[in-house]
Amino acid sequence: MVRYLRLYLCFVRFSFTKALQFRLDFFFRVAMDAVWYAVNLGFFGVLYAHTSLLGGWTESQAFVFAAGVFLADALHMTVFANNMWWLPIFVNRGDLDYHLVRPVSSLFFLSTRDFAANSLLNVVLAAGILAVTLGRYPDPLPAERVVLYLALLLAGVLIQYSLHLLFLIPVFWTHSAHGLRELYYAFERFAGRPHGVYGGLLRRILVSILPFSLIASYPTRALFEGFSPSLVLHVVGVAAASLVVVSIAWRLGLRAYASASS
Amino acid sequence: MRPSLFLRVVATEARVHLAYRADFWIQSVLGVAAQVALAYFVWQAMFRESGATRIGGFDLTGMAVYYLVVVLLAKLVLGPEHAGRVSQDVYEGGLNRYLVFPTSYFLFKYAQSLGALLPAVVQLALLALAAPLVLASPEGVAITPGGAAMAAVSVGAANLLYFAMSFPVQCVAFWAENVWSLAVALRLAAGLLGGLLLPLAVFPEGVRAILAWLPFRFLFDEPVRVLLGQVAFLDWLEGLGLALAWTGAVLLGGRLVWRRGVLGYGGVGI
Numbered sequence: 001m002v003r004y005l006r007l008y009l010c011f012v013r014f015s016f017t018k019a020l021q022f023r024l025d026f027f028f029r030v031a032m033d034a035v036w037y038a039v040n041l042g043f044f045g046v047l048y049a050h051t052s053l054l055g056g057w058t059e060s061q062a063f064v065f066a067a068g069v070f071l072a073d074a075l076h077m078t079v080f081a082n083n084m085w086w087l088p089i090f091v092n093r094g095d096l097d098y099h100l101v102r103p104v105s106s107l108f109f110l111s112t113r114d115f116a117a118n119s120l121l122n123v124v125l126a127a128g129i130l131a132v133t134l135g136r137y138p139d140p141l142p143a144e145r146v147v148l149y150l151a152l153l154l155a156g157v158l159i160q161y162s163l164h165l166l167f168l169i170p171v172f173w174t175h176s177a178h179g180l181r182e183l184y185y186a187f188e189r190f191a192g193r194p195h196g197v198y199g200g201l202l203r204r205i206l207v208s209i210l211p212f213s214l215i216a217s218y219p220t221r222a223l224f225e226g227f228s229p230s231l232v233l234h235v236v237g238v239a240a241a242s243l244v245v246v247s248i249a250w251r252l253g254l255r256a257y258a259s260a261s262s
Numbered sequence: 263m264r265p266s267l268f269l270r271v272v273a274t275e276a277r278v279h280l281a282y283r284a285d286f287w288i289q290s291v292l293g294v295a296a297q298v299a300l301a302y303f304v305w306q307a308m309f310r311e312s313g314a315t316r317i318g319g320f321d322l323t324g325m326a327v328y329y330l331v332v333v334l335l336a337k338l339v340l341g342p343e344h345a346g347r348v349s350q351d352v353y354e355g356g357l358n359r360y361l362v363f364p365t366s367y368f369l370f371k372y373a374q375s376l377g378a379l380l381p382a383v384v385q386l387a388l389l390a391l392a393a394p395l396v397l398a399s400p401e402g403v404a405i406t407p408g409g410a411a412m413a414a415v416s417v418g419a420a421n422l423l424y425f426a427m428s429f430p431v432q433c434v435a436f437w438a439e440n441v442w443s444l445a446v447a448l449r450l451a452a453g454l455l456g457g458l459l460l461p462l463a464v465f466p467e468g469v470r471a472i473l474a475w476l477p478f479r480f481l482f483d484e485p486v487r488v489l490l491g492q493v494a495f496l497d498w499l500e501g502l503g504l505a506l507a508w509t510g511a512v513l514l515g516g517r518l519v520w521r522r523g524v525l526g527y528g529g530v531g532i
Contacts, residue, residue, distance in 0.1 A: 024438040032443035032450075039454045047304070049466055051312035054304075179287075186296040193300065197307035202299070 007104060012115045019117035026118040033074065033122040037129060040066050040192065055196025061224055062194060063133040068149075068216040069192050070126035072156050078123055080161045082114035087168050088177035094259050107250045111165070145223055152219035152232065155239040160191070160215050162242035165250075172253035191215045211238045263369040271370060275377025294333055294389060301329040318463035323400035328461055332486045334389055335413075336458050337382035339420045339481055340449065341375050349435035349442070357527065368429065368520075375425055404491035412498050413489035419505045420481045424452065426509050427477075429516040436523030457483030477512070480505035 019026055044066055048059040057065065087110060090096045100106050134141060167184035171177040190198075190206055195217035198206055206213040214235050222231055305325045308317065315321060320328060348371060351357040360367045431448055434441045453459045456478035462470060473479055484501050487493050493501065 022439040025440040025443070028438065028440065028443035028447075032447040035447040035450050039450045039459070042454055043459055046460055046465055046469075047308060050314065050317050050464065051308055053311045055307055056311075179293075183292055183296070186293045189297070189300050193304055197303050199303065199306070202303065 004104065004108060008112060008115075011113050012117070015115040015117040022118070026121070029116075029118045030121050030125065033070075033077075033119075033125065037070055037126070040069070055194030055198075057194050057196065057220075057224075060133070060137050061220070064130070064137060064223065065194055065216060065220040066192075067126065067130035067133045068153055068220050071123070071130050072153055072160060072191075072216050074119060074122040074126040075154075075157045076160045076164070078116045078119040079157075080111060080164065081119075082116045083111050084161075084164050084168060086110075086114065087165075088171040088181070091171050091177075091257065092175060096257060097259055100254070106254070107247060111161070141223065145226060148227060148232070149219050149223040152222055152235050153216065155235050156215035156219055158239045159211055159235075159242055160188075162239075162246045163188075163210070163212065165246050166242075169246075169249045169253045172256045187212060191217070195221070207234070208238075211242070214238055263365045263373075267365060268369060268373045271373035272377040275374045276380035278377070294385065297333045298326070298330050301333075302326050305329075318461055318465075320461065320463070321400060324403060325461070327400055327403055327490070328486060330389075331489055332458055332461075332482050334382075334386045335417055335420075335485050335489070336453075336482055337385065338379055338417050339424050339485070340452075341382070341421070341425075342378045348429065348432035349445075352435040352523075352527065353439075361524070368516075371429075372422075372425055376421075379421070405489060406491060409489055409491045412493075412495070413485050416480075416485040416488045416498070416502060416505070419502055419509070420485050423477060423505055423509045423512065424481055426512040426516060427452070430512075430519040433516065433519045433523045436527060452478050452481055455479075456481035457486065461486075477505070477508035480508065 041063065044054075044059070044062045047054055048062065052058065054062060090099070090110070096106075096110075099109055102109060134146065164184055167180050167187075168177050170180055174180070187210060190210075191212040195203070195206065195213040198213070203213075207218070218231060218235050222228065222235075225231075302325075305317075305322060309315070309322050317325070348357075351360065357367075360370060363370070427448060428445060431444050432441060434444060455473060455476060456462075458481075462473055462479055462483045465473065480501065484493070484505070488498055488501075
């Protein structure tokens with residue numbers, strides 16, 4: 001465990017060195033996410049000009065939810081997203097070989113080696129937006145609920161990582177991840193809308209088979225509705241289960257990996 | 263650039279983009295369905311919880327038709343994200359060969375981006391055939407052959423406008439190490455301000471007045487409304503003229519950025 005922690009700190013240090021060499025990229029990333037935040041807040045702003053409730057949430061609640069989505073996304077972008085981008089390329093080029101022979105878990109190595117230091121400022125920005133939306137929320141929110149919310153949001157980030165990886169692992173068989181990557185991005189948008197807007201079968205799918213609603217919607221529910229053992233168990237259970245599924249799928253993928261480039 | 267060369271570049275790029283058939287079907291069926299379903303559920307909740315029967319002039323069916331059309335047309339307007347990227351040529355030093363070609367780099371890249379649209383054209387054709395089977399024609403929507411022809415011209419103009427907008431952004435690669443963040447930011451902003459994320463008719467009056475002065479509405483909102491039969495012929499002509507004027511202005515700006523960039527280009531990539 002300590003070895004992994006030391007290794008991870010090396011990744012982080014190396015990423016900061018790299019990020020400081022590409023300073024403009026650093027600011028471009030911040031600008032990109034700032035635009036994304038503005039677009040999403042604008043989206044909800046326009047919708048709430050026509051209704052007082054959306055998916056059972058008021059405008060203030062929807063803004064807190066949106067800020068939660070920003071924070072989860074910023075964490076995902078910082079810790080995992082670059083690695084997810086490179087994975088299919090490594091598989092296609094046969095570059096995975098270099099990583100498979102290292103004396104650490106290949107899944108850990110390939111999921112975390114590229115820490116996006118240039119996205120770290122976005123985590124600060126998203127946390128700031130969350131703090132503002134929580135501060136402007138009209139009703140009092142007990143501190144323990146906020147702590148629970150943040151803990152569930154972290155579990156949501158793990159779910160997001162697992163889902164992202166599960167959409168990419170088929171590259172071991174298909175040799176092109178472009179369609180699946182696009183599909184992941186299409187489904188990921190479901191995480192950016194309140195769970196209450198979905199109905200029927202889709203509502204159930206989004207908390208079970210494709211649990212995108214657990215990334216930010218369920219943590220937000222815990223914040224506004226208070227502690228519910230079933231909700232907490234649901235989010236934590238799915239996070240744990242999805243990590244197990246990822247690890248199994250990864251092993252199956254490696255078995256199919258032929259090492260040759262295509 | 264000779265028209266025959268332009269067409270050859272379009273055809274070559276189209277073949278490249280049709281090579282991965284699994285990706286094509288995943289994107290055309292599941293990708294489009296996911297986007298339209300997401301919009302549908304949000305608007306279903308909006309109509310249910312607000313108690314309104316029409317928002318921004320659309321009922322729920324009209325809204326569903328709007329999103330189906332805008333999602334499909336947006337593929338034609340925006341094109342694949344990585345098609346013919348100028349920045350890639352700058353980073354890898356691949357621009358060198360284009361600089362010695364006896365042809366316009368801009369037109370060459372534009373031909374490549376048009377070729378990359380072919381999968382989207384096929385998707386549009388397939389889904390356009392299937393759409394009437396699952397969607398009833400809502401009130402205020404009249405898709406006619408004339409309207410479709412006008413919309414095709416508007417989509418062509420929108421595609422050129424977006425390509426012209428992206429060009430200077432891509433040219434930032436002459437000075438910066440990575441411009442994909444800027445390209446994504448442009449896509450996001452255009453999505454909200456152009457009517458891809460929300461029909462512009464649902465924006466508050468004051469915001470709509472500002473958007474009317476910007477070029478983004480010609481990207482999505484205008485072509486969709488033309489196709490749905492909501493724009494009269496003379497208004498369409500006026501809109502088309504304005505879109506082309508914006509394209510000219512943006513191209514002029516892009517040309518300046520390109521010229522400055524090429525002057526400082528080292529030709530070795532990074």
